[in-house]
Amino acid sequence: MTEFIQQLINGLSIGAIYALIALGYTMVYGVLRFINFAHSDVFMVGAFAGYYLARYLPTATFLGGLLALLGAMAICALLGMTIEKLAYRPLRSRSTLTVLITAIGVSLLLQNAGQRIFGANPKSFPKLFPQQNFHPGGGLVISSDQIAVFVVTLVLLFALRHIVMKTRIGTAMRALSFNPTAAALVGINNDLVISFTFALGSSLAAAGGILYALNYPSIDPLMGTLPGLKAFVAAVLGGIGNIPGAALGGVLLGLIETLVVACGGSTYRDAVAFGVLILILLVRPSGLLGKMQTEKV
DSSP states (O other): OHHHHHHHHHHHHHHHHHHHHHHHHHHHHHHHSSOOTTHHHHHHHHHHHHHHHGGGSOTTSHHHHHHHHHHHHHHHHHHHHHHIIIIIGGGTTSOHHHHHHHHHHHHHHHHHHHHHHHOSSOEEOOOOSOOOEEEEETTEEEEHHHHHHHHHHHHHHHHHHHHHHHSHHHHHHHHHHHOHHHHHHTTOOHHHHHHHHHHHHHHHHHHHHHHHHHHSOEEOTTTTHHHHHHHHHHHHHHOTTOHHHHHHHHHHHHHHHHHHHHTTOGGGHHHHHHHHHHHHHHHOTTOSSOOOOOOOO
């Protein structure tokens, strides 16, 4: 039982990170109806932003860690807005396939630019927050980094829910996702709302990058590929375009992966993740919390 609870904690930790990344995918899809595959590389940029900001901040302190986290989120928010304005905005009237190919191109651009700017070799991520292991009893071990993941994720999820459900910009986002033309007719600035959506999703990816690097402290320009794909699986699992579904999908995928590893199948953890994607597309294409929609063609 102790081993099971320990693996459950580990699974919730990595699942929370998947959830943060998946939220960016699902928010952009909910507003624009396309998958931003460059989102995984924004996650990578967030980790590197934290790495370089840590040089100018007191490390292993709550203040330094918080400032590095907020700084990385701000940098990636600006990056997300820039990507949307330069790469995606001119293509809104084009086909979905055109935008999808562009998203893949932006992803490759960020990866190669990262190798050019940051270097191709892995870098050791600094300890942003104080390091300590807690022993609640029964042989369980919870690290301070895992606690940081839980706390930051919960705070950001509640903040996101407040923004989407309780603010004017959140109301505009929901209106735009329902009917862009009607939203524009009632005076909503669609360009501003879409830019804000990209900024919000990219800042969550940056937070995910920081938290991932804290728990797996080696970063490189290609680090976002696999976590990004798994976060996409999580978004589809929960219901692409559904914010609670993205959070639920991330947690479930993290738990599934961790339990597979605990059962001795560490070499199959990635295969299981993509097997879940195939299964959910076959059994329930709309996801666990998604709703079936009829599209006119």
